[in-house]
Amino acid sequence: DGGITQSPKYLFRKEGQNVTLSCEQNLNHDAMYWYRQDPGQGLRLIYYSQIVNDFQKGDIAEGYSVSREKKESFPLTVTSAQKNPTAFYLCASSIISRGNTGELFFGEGSRLTVL
Amino acid sequence: AQSVTQPDIHITVSEGASLELRCNYSYGATPYLFWYVQSPGQGLQLLLKYFSGDTLVQGIKGFEAEFKRSQSSFNLRKPSVHWSDAAEYFCAVGFLTGGGNKLTFGTGTQLKVEL
Numbered sequence: 001d002g003g004i005t006q007s008p009k010y011l012f013r014k015e016g017q018n019v020t021l022s023c024e025q026n027l028n029h030d031a032m033y034w035y036r037q038d039p040g041q042g043l044r045l046i047y048y049s050q051i052v053n054d055f056q057k058g059d060i061a062e063g064y065s066v067s068r069e070k071k072e073s074f075p076l077t078v079t080s081a082q083k084n085p086t087a088f089y090l091c092a093s094s095i096i097s098r099g100n101t102g103e104l105f106f107g108e109g110s111r112l113t114v115l
Numbered sequence: 116a117q118s119v120t121q122p123d124i125h126i127t128v129s130e131g132a133s134l135e136l137r138c139n140y141s142y143g144a145t146p147y148l149f150w151y152v153q154s155p156g157q158g159l160q161l162l163l164k165y166f167s168g169d170t171l172v173q174g175i176k177g178f179e180a181e182f183k184r185s186q187s188s189f190n191l192r193k194p195s196v197h198w199s200d201a202a203e204y205f206c207a208v209g210f211l212t213g214g215g216n217k218l219t220f221g222t223g224t225q226l227k228v229e230l
Contacts, residue, residue, distance in 0.1 A: 006158075035220075040222055040223075041222060042119075042205065042223055043159075043205070043220040045217070045218075048217070090158060090159065094216045096216070100216070101147070101164060101166050102147035102164065102166055102209050102210070102216050102218075103147075103164055103216065104159075104216055104218055105161075106151075106158035106159040106160070108157055108158045109156070109157065111156070
């Protein structure tokens with residue numbers, strides 16, 4: 001089945017450590033996105049990428065980094081510079097060519113807790 | 116910049132009762148509009164979308180939404196709620212760019228269904 005796989009589902013981190021969240025898609029979508037979700041704040045865009053080896057900052061990119069070495073993969077690193085990293089992280093993908101109707105397809109999410 | 120307002124943080128309805136979740140947006144042109152649903156600890160699932168044509172759109176699970184340009188609204192409705200509809204609902208607005216689907220999400224409405 002086609003879809004987006006995020007791992008791990010739960011992750012605990014000590015302060016000062018970097019952690020990397022994995023996102024893989026087999027939908028053959030060109031664009032991929034990372035959102036952060038906090039209670040009562042909806043979803044906020046961290047980074048997005050429309051093509052391999054290229055990505056752009058979203059609204060809250062500080063303290064995060066990404067890479068896009070393969071079309072299928074878009075890992076997110078939460079660095080020690082992120083002041084409040086405890087959150088639910090959602091990866092999404094979309095087409096951007098003919099037939100695009102604007103929607104995003106989401107993974108199941110990864111919950112990061114800083115101890 | 117576009118924005119989305121979901122004025123109701125929590126809504127409680129009895130099973131079998133009708134439901135309407137409100138969504139208002141601010142955007143200079145007619146945007147693409149979406150409703151997503153999220154069960155606890157899960158990703159977001161698309162319920163329905165509007166991008167052109169008929170202003171009353173049908174979605175999955177018996178949901179529908181009506182786009183009213185004059186009111187900048189895209190309210191979600193269901194004639195008879197089932198206990199399994201209890202979840203969080205997000206309205207989103209977006210537009211297509213060459214760089215992907217940039218969606219702005221509301222803060223969500225938590226739906227509780229009383230048996």
